[in-house]
Amino acid sequence: MNIHHISESKTTKEKNDNTSYHFDETLHDPGKILDYLMDLICSCDEEGRFVWVNKASESILGYKPEELIGKKYSDFIFYEHAAILNEKFDCKTHTSIFEKKFIHKNRNIIYLQWSAVWDDTKKLCYCIGRDITEKKNIEKGFETERLQFFNIYAQAPSYMAVLKGNDHVYELANELYLQLIDKIDIIGKPVKEVLPELEPQGIFEILDNVYQTGESFSANEMLIKFDGHSSGKLKDVYLNFIFQARRDANNEIDGILIFGNDVTEQVLSRKKIEESEKMYRDLIHKLPVPTYCCDSEGQIVLYNKAAAELWGREPELGKDLWYNSWNINDNKNKHSKPLDLCSLATALKEGDPILTSEILIERPNGDKRNVLPYPVPFHDTDGEITGAVIVLSDITEMKLAQKELKKSEKKYRYLFDNNPMPMRIIDLLSFNFLDVNKMAILQYGYSREEFLSMTALDIRPNDDKIHFIKSSDTSKIDRSNYNRGIWNHIKKDGTIVPVEIIAHNIVYEGNEARLILSNDISDRKKAETNLEKRNRELIKTNSELDRFVYSVSHDLRSPLTSILGLISFIETESREIDTLKHAELIKISINRLDDFIKNILNYSRNNRTGLEVEQIPVNEMILDIVDSLQKMKDANGIRFEIEIKEQNPFYTDRLRFTTILKNLISNAIKYHKKEEADKFVKIFGYSDHENLQFSIVDNGVGIDPAYHQKIFEMFFRLSGKDGSGIGLYIVKDAIEILQGSIEVQSDKGTGTKFNITLKNLKSC
Structure with a gap:
């Protein structure tokens, strides 16, 4: 676009004067049209001064045309472009399009996209500037949003x-x-x-x-x-x-x-919790003592058979409360006491049950039972009580015994003194002995007077006393095995004996006390020691038996070898068909017996020798074993495919590894279909730094799934099949010693696949 606003003479004159940039010649129709355009249209001289500007400058830059004419366009460019303020537009050969930031008269930043062309004749640059501020702001906002999206996306x-x-x-x-x-x-x-x-x-x-x-x-x-x-x-x-x-x-x-x-x-955590909850429920149901659980509201959510028998009825879960069968009774005052004072209520509210608070359970048939509840509250992660498990100890018989004892001191003394188990009564707070029976005196060697001057801690060895604190403050006493357990006691002569104790809280002469029954289990401990000795002897006997089996099996093979040699002579020298036929039958039987003896030797060796770990060239060893088994008459026509990817060196016991391979490969050869056209045995797998995993696959007669587990039992043989029935047993035994596993995939008539995994016993 070329617009001539000024004559050449006027231009020359103004250049000579260098004072005025106004022209006498005015544009008529074209100028008016340009003034009505929305884009900023102007012309600049070689120094970048505005020569002519249309009226769009006021709407775009805020300046009227007369405010711009004669001034450099660089005076209105935003400062960040200062480094290129004095550049000239190279528009002599093509149109130059570029963007610049300008400063609006109100100091706002305006983005203008320029297209410019240089008129070399007029020495003027004609420019069109389009306001793209809104577009730039949108692009900037879009880029900001895009960066925010990617930040959110990445984080x-x-x-x-x-x-x-x-x-x-x-x-x-x-x-x-x-x-x-x-x-x-x-x-x-x-x-x-x-x-x-x-x-x-x-x-x-x-x-x-x-x-x-x-x-x-x-x-x-x-x-x-x-x-x-x-x-x-x-x-x-x-x-x-x-x-x-x-x-x-x-x-x-x-x-x-x-x-x-x-x-x-x-x-996984939830599954573990579910498993734990199942174990917890199973434990509650299997406990022989009455046990039940309630939630934080006191509603029964779980109970066992013993609890139902004690109550005389089965409660309705989630509805019946823990005290439905209770008749709270205070032993001292003999009258009912508020439910909120009983041990379970205390446990649910404060988490600190009173274990000595006795209750009276009245069954639907009117029968009453004296019970000691042992509630244990549950807490969540915030320490809030969510429920409790309650174990009920039926002390009805003991209560009846106490009443009988109170009726007759003589009868009590007789029963107490003549009890076959040593019995002691101690003060609940001080642990002082209050009474002992004759069996306790006989067992420990102390006189009655000596006992009454001692405490329960005095008959405990020094090493055990650290578990107790001799104090009247019972809250400091270790109650880990307070009611029953196995303790060590020391006699007067210094002998330490293990005893099993059972303890109950009682009221003795108006005071709270504990009745302790103890049973000397020295003989039981000796029996356990004797049992350990017998176990050691049994291990020794088994070891000697293994050595015997090995020796006998080894010695049996020598005459078998001689017999096979004689049969070879008969087969060479005889021409009688019946003789050769009988010799072949004898040879088959001897070979079968020899295989059985070899398996016995392998079994004995497998159990008798320790592991000798060494690096195994897996592919090489498999090829050697396959080559050695090619002599089997059933091996003719079988195609072998072997591919073990040895990614890492494999270490194991060579003898046992050889036994495993020989048994499995020979079985794959032996139990092929005679009529099969393409008989094959494929061995493939890989070894890494942890395991060797490989499979042995054949297309033989297969194994019925009903026998998949039985085939690994000793002396098990499938009906109609040759063999000793010990080969796969030895394979499984050897694999377990090598810390591996074996599984069979097969069906009758479809071939067999054994998958074996052996641990790399020296990982790289």
């Missing part, structure tokens, strides 16, 4: 990823997602390439459905198996996640957004 506490296209190619993935799948370089790759293990789990079908239908998919605590580091070992992960379709500006689906959280810890 989100959940794992997030974005898939693009129907091939589900990774476009974005935050750090948590990369940690989840244990992969790094995934951007630009499809999910099927990065996580192929998800295909059998149905995840790809879900992704396809979300992409095709736009329907979101969400799951809670869904089990997903990931192959971290592509090692072949799948790791169980529980996830809460959602797959949501992503739409473009045309509302077309162009990808999938993935959001989720790894809840594996929560799920």
Whole structure:
């Protein structure tokens, strides 16, 4: 666009005067048109001074044209562009388009996009400036939002990823997602390439459905198996996640957004809690003593059979309260006392039960039982009481005995003194002896007077006294085995004997005391010692038996070898068909017996010798064993395929490893289908720094699933099958010694696959 506003003579004159930048010639119609345009249109001389400006300058920059003409355009540029203020527009060959920030008259920043062309004849630059401030602000706001989004995306506490296209190619993935799948370089790759293990789990079908239908998919605590580091070992992960379709500006689906959280810890913790709760419930049900549980409101939530028998009825869970069968009784005052003073109420309210508070349970048939409750409150993580477990001790018989004792001191003394178990009564606070029976005097060697001058701590060895504090403050006493347990006691002659004690709180002559029954278990301890001795002798006998079996089995093989030699002579020299036939039958029987003896030797050696760990060249050893077994008559026509990837050196016991391979491979040869056209035995697997995992597969006669466990039992043989029935037993025994495992996959007529895992006994 070329606009000539001034004549050349006027231009020349103004340049000579260098004082005025106004022109005499005015623009008529074209000038008016330019004034009505929304864009800023101007011309500048070589020094960058405005020569002509249209009226849009007032709406765009806030300056009228006359305020700009004669001034340098650089005076209005924002300071950050100061370094290029004096640049000239190179518009001689093409139109120059650029952006600059200008300062509005009101001091605001204005973004102008310029297109400029240089007129070399007029020595003027003609420019059009478009106000793009709003566009720039929008772009800036968009960039700010975009950065905020990426910051949130990268720092989100959940794992997030974005898939693009129907091939589900990774476009974005935050750090948590990369940690989840244990992969790094995934951007630009499809999910099927990065996580192929998800295909059998149905995840790809879900992704396809979300992409095709736009329907979101969400799951809670869904089990997903990931192959971290592509090692072949799948790791169980529980996830809460959602797959949501992503739409473009045309509302077309162009990808999938993935959001989720790894809840594996929560799920495993919950399962452990559920297992613990089940164990807890099973324990309550199996306890032989009356036991039940209640919640913080006192409602019964669990009880065992013994508790129902004690109550004489079965309570309704979640409805009946803990005291429904109770008739609270105060022993001293012989009258009912408030329920909120009993031991369980105290336990639920304060967490400090009064274990000596006795209750009276009245059954529906009117029968009454004296009971001591032992409540233990439960607390949550905040220390709040959530319930309690209560063990009830039926002391009815003991109470009756106490009453009988009170009726007759003579009868009490007789029963007490002549009890076959040593009995003592001690003061509950001071532990002073209040009474002892004859059996206690006889057992300990102290006289009655000596006992009454002592405390219960005096008959405890010094090492045991540290568990007790001799004080009237009973709250300081260790009650870990307060009511029953095994203690050491010291006799007057200094002999220390183990005793089993049972203790009960009683009222003795109006005072709180404890009745302690003790039983000398020295003989039982000696019996336990004798049992240990017999066990050692049994181990020795078994060891000697192993050596005997080895010796006998070894000696039996020598005459068998001689017999086989004689049979070879008969087969060489004889021409009689019946003789050769009988010799072959004898040879088969002797070989079968020799195999049995070899298995016996292997079994004895397996149990008799320790581990000798060394590095094993797995492929080489398998090839040697297969080569040695090629001599078996059943090996003809069998194709062997061997491929063990030895990723790390494998260490184990060579003898036992050889025994395992020989037995399994020889069985695979022996039990092939005679009529099978393509008979094969395949051995494949890999070794790493932890294990050797391999499989032995054949297409032989197979094993009925009903016998999969029995085949590893000693002397078990399938009906109609040759063999000693000890080979697979030895294999399993050797594998267990090598800290491994074996499993069989087979069906009748479809071949057999043994999967073996052996620990690398010297990991790299």
